[in-house]
Amino acid sequence: MPKVRHHHELIDHVVIGVNATFPNSDPIVVALQGIAKGAPYWPHIEPRGTLCLGRLRYSSPAATRVLSSLQDALTVLSMTQTERDAEHRREFLAYWSQLGHATPMPYLCMLDGSPLSRDIVYYGDAQRGRFFAEDAAQLATWLSHMGKPSPKQASTTRLIWLDQPLLPAAFPKTGRDVMALAGDHAFDLHVKPGRILPVLLGCHIDGLAVYVCAEIEGISVKDAAKGFRPSKPRPPALVATSFQSKPAMRRSVQRADYAWVHGRGKNAQVHTLRNKKVAIVGCGALGGFLARALAQSGVGSFLLIDADELVASNVGRHLLGMEAVGLEKSVALAKRLQADFPHAVNVEPWTGAIQTAKTEQIELLASYDLIIAAGINLVGELALDGYRQGMHAPPPLVWTWIEEFAVAGHAVGVVDGACLAASLNADGEFLMRLTAEWPADQAHAMEAGCGVAYQPYSAADMMGTVNCAHRLSLDILLGKQQGSVVRSWLGDRELATAAGCRVDEAFSRSFGEITRDWIW
Template identity: 25%
Template sequence: MSLPLEAAPAVPSDPPKLDDWFAGLGDDFAGRMAAGALRAGMSDGWRVRWRGRELELQVDADFPFSAPRIYLVGYARAQAQPHVERDGKLCLGSKPVPGDGIATVKAALAAAFRLLAENETKQHDDDFREDFGLYWLNWSSDTDLLAEVLPGPEGTTQCRLVRAVQTKNRAFVLPSKADAARFWTNRTGAAPKWLKTTALIPIDPLPAPHRYPDTAAELWTLVEARTRGGTDLLARLVDNDPKEFFVVLAGRAPSGREHYAALRIRRPLDRAGLPLKRRILRQGLERAENPMRTLFGRFRIERLATDRLDASSSRLPEGLQRQMAAAKVLVVGCGALGSGVARMLAQAGVDHLRLVDPDSLGWENIRRHELGADHVGHGKARSLANAIRAALPLIGFVEGYQTTFATFAREHSEALNDTDLIVSCTGDWTADASVELALTRLGRKGLAVYGWMERHALASHALLLGSAGAKLADGFDEHGNPRLPVVAGGKPPPPECGGASTTFGAVELAHAQALVVRLAIDALRGLETAPAWHSWIADVVAFEEAEASVASGWAVSRGQPGNMGGLFVGDWSFT
């Protein structure tokens, strides 16, 4: 079949039918597919020939408002091609032409023939290594066990022993005993009962699918050919005749991307389906030229689907990852605003967090707090620290303190002195004043971000200050009232709040949290220097619903916000 794909209908029709178009291909058309031969989810299919190969084109019930799927018939790993999945499905970028089945089919076939032609000239062979993780996943063994790998600082540079924690469906591979213990304790609240010694073996170059090992002997040969010292680790692991262990192959793609691929190594089974006894497994080894290689070759292997535990952090710029991991941040106030700020900082990569709040969670908090009903009656700071550890088990350090900041500063002066940034979200004038006092004691290193919201969260503020120069008190009177408020008026809080809470919803809260976190991250990166004052103002509809307006002083000083509100950046100056 040649390109472009043109075929005259064997039987004229108006409008032309897809079956007629296929029939017009002549000898290149291999027939319609029987219903029982269709892949899962497909409703119709046709077979065509191209350069001695047979392809299946199948469509689902949404066709022609969905793209066809095209499969290579008789596809196997020994003939693996780039951008072809394990079941022979071609990974194509063609889009449907809505309502036009023939145009949609022609576009899909044209893309398929183009890909196959390019594969014949090996134009995409580097993709086997560039997207190694995806191809390994595609050709992994049929097992329910998934490997999750955290590479560690050495990456793919050297062979080494690492540790794995195994559950029924997961094997978590981490760089060291300490990393594995911290990860599992953060995740479950208890130390792991046992750790499996695992070999991480860099290989160069990464193999294409036809070289993926199917047997332990093939794995040994691959490691022997493409590593220095990798077989020493294999011999070390197998020398104790374990019932099972893990091996992780590592390597770099041409672009420098790191890839990891895990295998489970198991003793063979006896006739009763049990792992072979040690004496049977070792029979005849004394006569083998290489006993360890022979012993290893008697094991059976499974290629495991493998993910990276740090996949989310890889989306951040590398420099930012390092800066966030090194930063030590103290969050004061773990209420609605501070709890979200603390979690977002952890998600942004801050690896060392201390959380301070004297209060316990109440039922009035749960609609807007990071913690829910399960934590009512428990200290906010400690409960939040536990929740962050469980949700982000790779985090290095999170600790909660059920106390005021002033008490924390007295009792944990060393921790305070080691802090790179204080983020105060108390919404309390007295508590924030104690933070400002602590800044003066920190000297030149002192740096704090203050976050607060006005009535109904119609305005939110984030303020970055240092230990010298502008002061928090510059913007407030002696009673803690802002000298330049945004919001004037507004209906009173509902009776159930007891007059003690500011009413706001999750949307307004999200804006406030993001405002504070962004300024905190920019401060840690050195992109913002003190003093810096950022404000977010709600849209006109929110003001109307709250029966409030923009204060005249703000409008004169900073300008009247537009109907959509938005971000305002100004000086912390009130002369």
């Protein structure tokens, strides 16, 4: 590749290769001169000399793919200085990582994205991971939810907000470079002898906040004490000066704040969902997976209600595993959600049957944005319906449950003060069931010894109903579903017909979702 055909001052040839799986893999283009000593930083030339190029269609002839790779390489090497700078800024995080130092544990930050330089707090180290937060209270809550001990006193550091991403040539190489970005005396309060100081750098890329870390180290505790009395230790300004000459270790940082976790900063609904509160009555298989699904969607607060403990036979289709057997479902589920989503606003357990709720507990339910009855018994469902009828402004109710052997499932949205009991027959059965009149020997399976009835369906069989209830709950919380509605999951129709039960005409196919009007 003659230099007259591109702009790279060192590269005059590239090597192209294929591996044993070609043509089912892409050709590889390598420019070792691009990583020689003194070579300029160049977009898409990786630290080992490989060029990061676009992928090609496998259907293209092999020769065409080789030639196209060479042409793409020439295009990269022909980038002007302006184009190279723009690409380096756009891929700032990738180049910081490539030219940085990997750690065994992640560096996570919960910052709110404000484009301001400011003091922040952190906890941890390169072996345990580092956690950055706006203040000590946020950090303590986050660590507590994750089951990690909170520090007695949070360590402080500085976030340096950049007007634009740094080019690779301007990446800080020493503590002096880092301090120059912050200004005089910005680190005096944060540096400590014998400690590594992780400094965050933040900027906007395509309107989204991104962060990286530069770790700097200064004088040891022993050396800092030389020439100074314990009563009058080395002044902070002198300690800070000792951090200037050591190398700056570049570390990658992952955003772990609400907006990023639930949509990578592009989900306009997450701020609405973060302020929503959902009470889930029934923390069994349905309720557990539904709680997690809503937490993943960004719902901020939960009240989890259940009176039972997890038993070993639950584990096959429950969110919780064997480590939670013997624990109260609501308590164990709350801890699990807090650990998995430590940024959540609040997750509270309530142990006890819904039908024995006290006045103050019913008043608490009335303050929630949505109540979900997930696979509980008729006594609990009717009690919950009665509580809602007595409320001045009852929250919407999603009533979700599964028919025999999970051949069908329902998510019923009851809003605007509608009465759930109106949809039940004299035996307490839903009038819009999709199957009925199951033969006695087909309706239930029985546990050996105790004679407890159960439904032996798998986790896969119930997921259609979970998804149906998940979507309906979000539609109600976001105002997309205004009136009462019946959404049903159609499972394996052949299983129902083979059992000899009566199948409703609405159950016209297998494995799909239908919506029907609430008629009461």
